Amino acid sequence: MQGLDFSIVPEYWPLIGKGLWWTVVISTASAVLSVLAGIGFALLVLYAPPVVRYPVRLFMWLFMGTPLLLQLFLIYFGLVQIGIDIPAIWSGIVALSLHFAVYNADIFRAGIASLDKGQTEAARSLGFGAWRTRIYIVVPQAVRGTVPAVGNMMIALLKESSIVSMIGIAELVHSAQLVISETYRPFEFYLTAAALYYGLNLILEAVLRGIERKVELSR
Amino acid sequence: MDIALIGRIVPVFVQAAWTTVELSLLSLALGLAVAALVAMLRLSHVAALRFAGAAYVSVFRGTPALIQIFLLYFGGPQVGIQLDPFAAGAIALGLNIAAYMAESIRGGVLSVDRGQMEAARSLGFGEGQSMRWIVLPQAAKLMIRPLGVNAVALVKGTALVATISVVELTYTAQRFIGSTYKPFEIFAVTAVLYMIMVYGLTLLVDRLDRAYAGEA
Structure with missing residues (x-):
């Protein structure tokens, strides 16, 4: 036992702060991609022909x-194996995005399925094509109801981004590890990272509450 | 696909999957016990206890499980807690999932109509007795599904202890990918084993839910 000493933490702020910044960047990028890919997967699972639909479903089942x-x-080792040599950060973003896209897709699929059929019928009778109806009429309405559930996924994503x-x-955990390898003070720096x-x-929860309120008002 | 390689590694991976099962069961048991306690705190009449319960949930759900594991395993010795990787992993995972399970338990209790408690009290049951004999049996049925979802998340979450060198399924996969450079074969074997556990558990939860919650 060497006792705890938090007074050395501020000295390492530049490195920790940089890690914090990358956690924000990686999480934000992965969140946006996971929502877009999630909508894409949901549409494919619901409407694509079987040759596309079943592989997508298999993929979702595998990743869940x-x-x-x-x-x-x-993804990190596999991409290199098939000759795609991209920086590690992209492997991290791709893994986080795909992992959460699958869960988001499940939420969006339920949201789309629960939308009133009359919306589709009305759009079609106004001359919209099938895919135009889905993208411009169905998705925007369906997505609103899914904001709380997808928000929970984004909260999970922020925390799980630590895995990269x-x-x-x-990112933040890795920066903490670097500092710890120099200072031998794991408790202080992991607690700081936590x-x-x-x-x-807390910030993300506040942002999500704001979005939820906005969506509620616009309904 | 290198089928011969797959045949060779399966026994080692089944062994590793068993460690994942042990880890899951131990942290599940710890998680449920702590969750019951935290849920009691959350439902207490005493404000200070309610606050303690809420703080537990907020802190454990507000920070990454990975850091909780590191804090216990690497930071523990600084505050006099020396644990081997398996024990540290099981305890950290259990304490983490307890925060989520406490909310599932609390949600179940709160979903039981208030009238049930009031009726029991007016029939002369004490508060504890009403909870034990009237409210909890009804709440338990409502907890099956949310607790099942937590348990499934826990099984997948056990992969995190690969980072502190517990020789479970993901750690074994990582080591074999490094030594064979066959990520797809290794992933296939590992994924099948995880999916047997994950979807087996999902099926069990569905069955239990239909058997007990269906009648509620």
């Missing part, structure tokens, strides 16, 4: 049944 960390390893530290991406995630989480 396995841990994110395993998927990250598959495992492939050497210098506190920063907690703060980010």
Whole structure:
């Protein structure tokens, strides 16, 4: 036991702050991509011809049944294997985006399915094509009802983004690890990182509440 | 696809999957016990206890499970807690899932109509007795599905302890990918084993839910 000493934390703020920044960047990029890909998967699962629909469903089933960390390893090592050599940060973003896209797709699919059929019929009778109806009429309305559930996924995404530290991406956890390898003070710096995630989480929850209120009002 | 490789590695991976099962069961047991306690705090009449319960849930749900594991395993020795990786992993995962399970339990109790408690009290049951004999049996049925969802998340979450070198399924997959450079074969084997656990558990929860919650 060496006792705790938090007074050394501020000295390492530049490195920790940089990690914090990358956590925000990676989480934001993955959140946006996971929502867009989620909508895409949901539309494919609902409306695409069987040759496309079944592979997408198989993929979703595979990704829902396995841990994110395993998927990250598959993408990180697998991409190199098939000759795609991209920086680690992209492997991290791709893994996070795909993992959460699958859960988002499930939420969107339910949202689209619960939308009144009259909306589709009305749009079609006004001369909209099938896909134009889905993209311009169905999706925008269906997405509103899914805001709370997708918001919960984004809260999970922010926390799970910590996993990309495992492939050497210098986000918050990885920065903490770098500092710890220098200072041998894991407790202080992991606790600092935890506190920063907690703060980010509070901010994200406030943002999501704001979005929910806006969506409620526009209904 | 290197089928021969798959045949060779299956026994090792089944062994590793068993460690994942043990880890899941241990942290599930710890998680449920702590969750019951935290839910009691959350439902208490005493404001300070309610606050303590809410703080537990907020802190454990507001920070990454990965950091909770690191804090216990790497930071523990600084505050006099020395644990081997398996124990540290099981305890951290259990404490983490307890925060989510506490909310599932609390949600179940709150979904039981208030009239049930009032009726029991007016028939002369004490508060604890009413909770034990009238409210909880009804609430338990409503908890099956949310607790099941938590348990499934826990099984997938056990992969995190690969980061502190617990030789479970994901750690084994990582090591074999590194030594064979066959990520797709290794993933296939590992994914099948995880999906047996995850979808097996999902099926069990569905059955239990239909058997008990269906009649409520």
